[in-house]
Amino acid sequence: MPGRKAARLLVGLSAAIAVLGMAETAEAQEKKIKIGVIYDLTGPLAGGGSELQYIGAKIMLDQYAKTGVEGYKVEAVYADAQSKPDVAINEAVRLIEQEKVDMLLGFYSSAQCVPVAARVEQLKKFMWITTCISSAVLDNKNFKYVFRPQASGDQFGLMTMDFIAQNSKAKLGKEPKDLRVAIIHEDGAYGVDVSKGNEAGAKKAGFNIVLKEGYAATAPDLSALVTKLKRARPDVVFHTGYNPDITLFGRQAREQGLKFAALVGHGAGYGVYEKLKEGLGGDVNYVFNTDPISIWLANQKSMDPKLPPVIKMVGEEFDKAKPGVAIRSAHVGMAASNTYLFLTEVLPRAIKKYGGVDPDALRKAALETDIPEGGTMLGFGVKFHGEGTRMAGQNERSFPVVIQYVDDKSYVVWPKSQAQREAVLPLPKGTTFSNQ
16 A cells, blocks of 8 residues: 555656646746837838838848757747838837837838837837837937947938048049038938938038928928929039939939039938939939948948858848849848847847846946957947936947948948949939939
């Protein structure tokens, strides 16, 4: 009898241990980070670059969904902001409160980023911005949980003005004080921020600002703006817009006979070559765009050697998703690089050093990121401004470049350290908008 009791006890104990072991195994298997991903998959911003950003982020998230990170499963939950700020806010809250995501990643439009960042900070959740550039997202906000490896909008505006200033005399034949410039922009957070950088850069260079005007990105007619530009006679037009407003502007400028020496864009719609070509045809030739460098144009010789194979993989996966594209948009690589940065730098450190994926662990891990120039696929380094600084959460080592579209190819033309060729300035005689 005692023997039978002992046997039963042993069997029961073994079963309990087995159940406990299964529970522990299940718990270990269930370790995961749930990432809410928000881009515009419908509405005008989708074709203006947001869908390409989504593809870039998804390529990277799909790779790490297969491997996990430091024993944690990576699970992405996608949402469509529908090109509307209110939808972006609602989706962010839904992902946090209903889907129980650990953090949010993505965001294309600055008009969405500004209110969403404030709401996410209020909810004390971690937010990793891959894309939107407005300084207003972070300026004097002192957020603890919002981080942006991307360059900020004022940097875009300053960069293009510096580019033209350095080429004014040599290529345009005018001293900067004699150069007439126009600054036009969509009137959302993104356009306003870039235009401020444009204005500051123009004043620094001593340019003659002959027109500065905003417009609604959804405006059905920009002919009045074109008329003002014709009267102002700018040598260079600096434009910040999405699409279809860029196409609308280009078509109406052509119809009304607007002339200038150069058209300089600032990311967003100017970063989607296929859409520009579709809307403007051959007139897209010699247009300039400012963006973080395309990962396919970045100088791989000065890059961390582990990155070129990743760039190759992103290109191959993008070609599967969008076969036959003439120029791989910088938008794709931008989101892929900034997502990769989180998955390979911030997330592993949070897990190993700070014990998990809660907002404070992710925040501490982000603040310790210290990557030199050449350490990302976008060429720049990463170090975030800390708490108590004006731009807390902003990558202080990021920078955009100026590229030019020439014969269905894109070339970096500024700064000189990254340039692949000399800029074609002014527009060649005989082209539609040339004032030569």
